Structures are given as structure tokens and as C-alpha cells.
Amino acid sequence: MPQVKIIAKNFMDMVASLTARDLDNLYQNPFICEAILRSLPPLAKKYVLQMLYIEGSVLAKSMEEWVLADGFTKHRVAIDRLVQLRIFSEEKKKETSYRLNQTFQTNLQKHLIYGGALPREPMPSNVTVRLPTLEELETYALGQWQCFLLQLISSTQAEKPTNFSSSMMKVFQRGLLTQRDKESPRLSESGFQFLLMDTSAQLWYIIREYISNSQERGVNQADLISFLLELSFHVSGEAYNVNTLSELQKNMIKDFADLGLIKLQQGRKDSWFIPTKLATSLSISLTDSSSRKEGFVVVETNFRIYAYSTSKLHCEILRLFSRIEYQLPNLIVGAITKESLYNAFDNGITADQIIAFLQQNAHPRVAERVPSVPENVCDQIRLWESDLNRVEATPAYFYDEFPSRDVFEAACDYARDRSGLLWEDSKKMRLAVKAETHTHMREFLRGQS
């Protein structure tokens, strides 16, 4: 879904937009070096590796030697990203050459040899009472996340409210909901697109909003980013003492717990946090390459949708473009109808988005088949969408009651010359012109009379 990236953007763009000083500080932390390395495009990773032990700069030309003709754009993207992140510094003397950031280089070198020690030790198991299993943790994380999403899209439906302040929630909703006058807020176009994204993309969107808003709350962006990245290097399912965190970080983890990134537990003396899969996969989802999860939707050729899901959220998402017919404990049955689709199109969802959603979330049994969504359904969805595009609206001005045929014809010619003529009826001497040519037209007609 390329269009999704428009709002999800890339987390690394944000890192790259940090100030040079912040960036250099960031690289002091070996974990961040590793996380940043992981987030790079594959080609950029290779460039960093081959420069790892080279002191001094390498000519841009000698790097280009390795690139095949097809890969040149990829090469450019990789180099640009590296320069943007200040991992490569460009030197222009006679010829362009690149040099690896020294802090970054030594940190990575050390990392390769001494290996990633963890940011903090997990707590011994005799202190922690009973840790949730990985599966429990995963359901907890997903539950937490879906609860958050529900609250995000309709504050009334959430079962238990998160402790995000309503102002924080407003920030999250900013791009996703629109409110007209006194109506209750509705999902905006990008809000719908947001719902159709996969979890990691959604998570990053929220995290991005969270980070960009951090300055208003008096939190340094770089601190926040470094803590998030650090978090992704913890082992999911292990308990870590909260006391090892700074005051600032203690505040952050409460918010992260609401997002399902971590689970907080309170023991007799200490309290600890347990990172979930969502947290540890943060550095994976940094890459903008495709990621997938197991789907749940079966679409039949008769336009019926069966969604094997217990999630209320999934139901809400399906409701965006289909008519939900009935719901069983683990199954949602709906139908794609013309009305339901028109409703979706009205809300700014495109046919391609819907089809992509159905394809991406196809149940594993149908996902094996090609195509995973029946062709007739895809075609019909597209046809219905194109139905709506048959009429194009152009703001226009309508003129009639011309004093004479000459004036009328002169007016027609004038409008035609400016390619502003939309319609003319020479019998009744009426014409319509584009709104932008109206002022010229008025001037012209004034001159005529």
C-alpha cells in the first residue's frame, strides 16, 4: 500500500531530521548504532559494512563501480539516506568521497567483536513472582493496542480508558478524525487509511506523533528516540527493574504500557516492566520493506466476507466498506455491497486500498491461492469506484442574455482562446466558462459593451 506511506512516512525520516548535534549524541549509544544500521535500506547496510574498517574516505566513483545499471536509483537512495543520517560524511575535493562517521564506526566495530551486551540485566526469576508466558504477553499487547485504537477512533466504545490525557489523545486524533461543527468527530480520509494499515505501521504512526509532540511536553526528542530504540533491544518476556530507569523514562513507560509496548507488574518490593513483541520488533518495523502477519479474511465470489476474528476492531474496519450481516464469537460475516462501498468511497477510501487490505489479510488457506481475492470481486469494486468518477465537477460561471449574437460569439472565441470554455449553446446564446477565467471574461465583456 504505497499510499499508506504518505501518512506513516518513515520513522527514520524523523531521526534524520534531528539536529546534527542530537544525531552525533545518538551515536554515542552502541544500541542506537545497531538499530540505525538495521533500519537502513539493504544496500546502505552493505556500504556501511564494507567501510567498517576503512579509515579515511572512499571515492564515490569506486563505490559506483559496484552498482549495476538497474540498481542506480537504489544506490542513490542508500547513499542519500546515509548522508542524511550523518553516517557518511561527504567530502568534496577534486572528486566526491565518503567517510564513515567515526563514533558510529568505532561503536559498530566494538559491537562486532564484543557483541551486543544488553542495556540492562533482566531481573532474577526468584524476585519476580510469575511472569506471563510469551503467548499471554502477545495477547496482552494486542489487546492493549486494539483497545487504544478503539479509543482513538471512537472514544465511547473502549472498554477501559487508557491514561493518555485527552489532550494527548487529541494529538493522536489530529490527522485521523475530523469534526464538523457540533457533530461527533468522524474518521477522516487518512483515518480510514490508517485503520487499513498493518499494526507496525500504525504503531509507528502513533509513535511518530508521540515523539513530535514530545517537545511540547518538555521532553527531548533525542532522549525519547534513544529510549525507544533501546527498548527494542530488550528481550521480550523478561522482566526489567523499573528502578534502572531515569525519571524521564519512568514517565514514558506508562504511556508505552498503554500502547501495549510493555507490561508493567508490581512485586512486593520492586516493580518491573516486561517488553512485549511490539516493543522488540520496533527496530524491525523501522525498515520500510513489506511486513506481513497472518490474515483472517476469506472473500467469496458471491461478495461475502468471512472474517475469522474475535476483534472488535476488525469488525469496525470491515464495517468501513462492507455490510456486517452477523457476528459469531469467532466469526464476522459481511457482504460487500454497492451501498457499503459507496459509503467507503464517500469517506475517501479507494478501491485499491480495500482490495489491498483484503489481500494482505487473506486467511492463510486462501492466501495460498492466486488470486487470494476473487477476480470478479476485485473488478466489481474497481468498477463501482469508477462509476463515481464518471462525472467531474468543475466550478464554472454561466452567462446568458447576450445583447447580440456578435457579442456572444466574441465571448465564445475569447473563452475558447483562454481554454476556459466549457459549454455553449449558440441557439439560445448561453455559455459556461471555468471559474478562473471568469474575471478575464468579465473584463472582456465590459470592454465589449
Next chain:
Amino acid sequence: MQKLLDNDSSRKSNQRVGFKSVMISDIRPLTDGRTNKVTFSLTPEIILQIFAEKPAVHRAFLNLVPKKMTEMEFWTKYCRAEYLNRTKNVHAAAAEAAEDEELALFLKEDDILATEVRKKIRRVDPTLDMEADEGDDYMHLPGHGIFRDGSKELNESQHDIYRRTLLQDLNRHAAVVLEGRTVDVEMEDNTRAVAEALARSKQGKEGADGNEKNEEKLDRVSRSTTLEDLQPPHSLPLAPLSIKDARDYFDSQQGNTLKTSGDPSGKMESLSSLSTQEAYGSIRDAISEMKSMVVSDPIIKPEVALKVFNGLTHSISSIKYNHGKNPRESVLDRLPTVTKEKLLQHWTCIQELLKHFWSSYPITTPYLYAKVSRLKDAMSNIYRQLEEMKASLQSDLRHQVSLLVRPMQQALDAAIQHHDADLQKRSAKSCEERLNGYV
């Protein structure tokens, strides 16, 4: 004609008449509009239907009539209860039920039906997983049920019981109609007899039902309660690997037993300067050395890294240069056209010569002998020309041309060698023959 009709009517009498599909609740009470009097009219047909559909009423009738009350009294009470039910006057119904215990019988839920339903549910094929009793009850869980266009129907809790009983009535009625009439209508004049006959027929049926085999049920349960199309494929189609002795393939080098000591190649000797034990020992030393010091830092010197990188880049660029921008372009295309054509011509020549050369063996006639020696001369001629061409080229092209020429020369070498060897053998043979035969 008359006969046909007769047949028809006689057949009719044999056929059991079923229940009407009209529901008993459709029997509307008559009101005269002026007073508050409400009149229900019950026919024997309706009574039978009531008995069939409402076993609790049926039981009450058997128990109460005529010991405690008359039939008339019974039906009056029943109709009063029905009336209360229908007007949905919850409070009035509750008040009256508190006073009159017989009336309460009709107002509360039919327990016989309930047990029957439970029994039925238990009889349901266990492979149908409907979570037992609750199968019908999703309506009452929030968030489930039928809804249209997103707007969920709101449940009005006070009408809940009526909606339910209506649904139950519908179901019950449908079941009774399907079951058919088990009692003949002839006995219509005596309601008591009808009730008793109905009770008898029911008992008989239950007996038969009770015998239903549990085994079959269990069998069905065991026969996979899973849905096949949602299961992964059972087993992957694997062809068993038939290796006579797996160790031959993976672990041992059986080839060496054949080779024995007959192959004193240079590499072996250089390797065998140490005994097996010493060799393994040195490796183990290296490992334990590694264990103690982990990895040396830095792994490689920056100068070496740069040198290696530059070396590789150089070789890459030379490949690029050699192969050109277009990967399909061959080495030949970068040679001067003259050289290229010459090379190609030589190549075809050599091919042709070799074909003729090898096909003339074994030499059986003097003609072939002459032919072979002529071919050999031609070949050595070309060989010389190839050498000359190589020497005449510029140094940067020479390497590539020599790469191209090498296989040609090797082929020629082999042929010439064979020719010489054959010649030698032949002369030796002829010598022998001469010695043996003529001298």
C-alpha cells in the same frame, strides 16, 4: 368416473390428516366491544393442538381434570392466562399468578418443553459444535446477533420474555406440525380420552428414542471434529531417500579405498608432513587459544581493509570493462573486427579438421593414413597461425585472445599427440611384424 372418485375418497381416509399450520396463538379472542367480556372458542381440533404444543398444559389437564376442576373451569383458566400473556400485562399477570396457583401453571415457562429441548440438544450430533445450550442464545450476548447496516437493534429488556416465547412458540409449532398427528380425530368428543391417547403415544416414542445408540454418537465424535479445509495438509509428499549405506554418502570417503597409494600427488605430500595427532592437536590449540582471548581487536588493519577493497573494486571495474555495459555483448565484440573474423574462421577450420581427423581412426587403409597425415599438417599450420596472431596483438587484447585460443590449441594438441602416438605404435607393430613374419 364414479369409481375413480370412490378410490379417491377411500385413499383419503387412509391418509393421516396433519395439523393445521395455523398457530394457536392466531386464534383470536372475540370481543363484543361493549363490555369487557372476551370470548375464546375452542374446538377439539384446537385442544388437540394445544396439548401437542404445550406439554405442560397437557400434563396439567391430566392431573387436574376431572379430579380438581371441570374441563370448563380448566379451559377458562387457560384462556385467562393466555389473555394476560397476550396483552403483555406483566404486572397483572404476576398479581394473578400469586393468587391462583393453577393459573400460575400456565403463566410460567413450560418446564417439560425445557427438559425436552435440553434432551434434544444433547442428542444433537456432537460434531456440530454449538457450545451446547448456548447455541441459540447469542442474541443475548452483547455485540452479537443480526444487524443491518451497522445500526444494532436495541433490546428492550421488558419485552424480552415475550419475544423469546414467541420464538419458542414458533419453533415448537413447527416441530409439532412436522411431527404430524399421532392421535386419530375420531375421539374428538372426549377431551380426556384425547389427552390420554396423546400421553400414550408419547411414551412409546420416548422409549424408542431412549434406545438410540450412544456408540454411534461416540464414533462420530472420534471421527474428527475438525474441519478439513481449515487443516494444513496432513503429510508432505516425501519420497523416501534410498541410500544403501548413508555413511558411504555422508561420512566416509569410500573413493579413497579404491585409490590407495597409487596417487602420489604433490598436495598430499605437502599435507602429510604432520601426523594426524599433531594436526588435530594444533587445531585444538587454536580453538582453546580463541576461547581465552575471544576475538582480536581490530580484526583487520585499516590499511589492509582499504587495500582489499580497492583490489576488489579494481577487479569489478575490469569485469565491467570486459563485459561492457551490455551483458550480452561477448568478448569477441570488443576485438578488432579483423581479429574477430580471423578467430572465427580459424575456429570453424579447426572444428572441421578435427571432425575429419577423429573420424578416420582407426586407420585401416592406406588412403586413411594419407588423409590423416594431410590433416595433421593442416592442423599444425593453423596452430602456428594462432600463435602468430596472438603475438601480433596489443598487450591488453592478448590476454583475452589467448584465453579464447587456448581451448582450440588444447584440442589441436590432443589430436596431434594422438597422431604421433599412433604413428609410433604403428611403426613398432610393423617392425615386429616384419621381424616375426618375414625373417
Next chain:
Amino acid sequence: MASAPSKLYSDDVSLVVVLLDTNPFFWTTSTLSFSHFLSHVLAFLNAILTLNQLNQVVIIATGCNSCDYIYDSSKTANQSFGNGRMPTLCTTLLQNLEEFMTKDEKLGIEEAEERITGSLLSGSLSMALCYIQRVFRSGSLHPQPRILCLQGSPDGPEQYVAIMNAIFSAQRSMVPIDSCYIGAQNSAFLQQASYITGGVHHKPQQLDGLFQYLLTIFATDLHSRSFLQLPKPVGVDFRASCFCHKNTIDMGYICSVCLSIFCTRHKECSTCGSTFGHAQSDDASATNRKRKAPDS
């Protein structure tokens, strides 16, 4: 293995199966010491694991008498890291390697008095392919596998058939075999393996820079390879070994039925049993002789 729904894969997630040559007879003669070699390889493996959280590394030791898995990152990943990834990797790998060497030595003594000096490349290749097959069948989402042979011992011509079979099955399952040859002569087997499977073959000129070679060439994931030019050998040695005496030959006899290769004339094919016709003359029946020459 992680539970299915949480398998998230991007384009460059790779599974690298590294075949480590542990032939002691080679290492005692090599200019590069085994401990240096190991440190380069260990750092390289860590680099691969660093590149992507989902990257996976499996190491198979290629001994003289046996082969065995000595490290699998997917198995150790779930364990507590304790004091970091690299030390864990080092200790497990070295521990397993030591055990393997002891076992291998014992096997050597039991086997025969005959000195075996090659290493069992065919065995480790087959093990690598089996492992990859298992990954392929584990589900629709899996990392992109490739094999990297770090070989120093000379080719064992007696393993020709087994190695070729392994190469062809790698080709069929689209698994590239990269090879880095650190011995004296170049290896015809590895050249062919990389050529046929579309992998990279390279013979480093400067052995103390092995790590740089590994990072620059062999750390490149399959996704990026479509955009890059990697070093290519100028020619590939296509010579075969005969089936009868396991000699490397460049001219020999080929069975017209099953394409088995022999260095001398036989009356009957030992592989498929077809009887060969008699040529007119015994000494010069070269009509079905075929050349295999180095290709350029």
C-alpha cells in the same frame, strides 16, 4: 521458531548456512592460522546477525571424517543473552567445535590406517541443503537462504558425484552457493558450485584481509545482489571426476545412456548396466571420447 503470526519478514532477511572447513591437515599448512580464521568468521557471523534481527546463521563443520552442526542462531536466540550475543556465539561455537574435533579425530582412527586428507564437502553441503529444505517447508514465510563454503582443503575427486548431486539440488531449489576458497590451488568443485547455482566464488588474494572480503562480498544479501556487480572469476574449471577411480580428468568416456563418466574403457556401464558396443580397434576407440576443457 517464533509463533506464526509474529513472523515479519522484509526483503533482506537472510539465512546463511556457513560450511566451515576444519580439516586439520589443511590448517597446519595454511599461511592463515586457524585462530585468525575463526576470529574473522566469528566477527562476520555477528555482522550478519546485526544486519537484521531476523537474520539467521547456521554453521556446519566440515571435518575429515564427519560433518556436524556446530551453531544455529535460531536455537540460541531464545535463550537468555546473559552477557551479550557475541560472547554467547563465541563460547557455544568454540565449545561445539572442540567437541566436534575430538569426535572427528576418533572416527579417523577407527576408519582406516589410510590417511584421508580431504574434507567432506559433500556431506556438509547435503546437511546444509537438508536444513534449508526444512526451513522451506516450515511455512510460507521464511528467510532467504544461501550457503557459504569457507573451504581451504583441496578437492576430493572421490566426492565428485555426491557434490555434483548436491549442487544440482541446490540449483533446483534456487539456493545460491557462495564459496570463498582460502587454499593454495583453486577448487574446481566450488567454482562449479557457485557458477551453477548463481552464487559468488572468490579466492582472496590477501588472506589477512579475509574479514574485509567476507564483509564486502559475502555479506551482501540476495536482494541487494540484483543491483550490484560482485566479483566473478574469469574462467570456471569444469573438469569432472570419473566414476570408476575418482580421478579428475579432462578427457574420458561417457556412457551414452546415463552419462556416467569413466577414465578408461569399460565393457559395461557400472552405473546403469548398459553394455557398450565394440569399437573396430581396441587401442584407438576414441570415438566417444569427449573433452571437458576450462571454459573462458
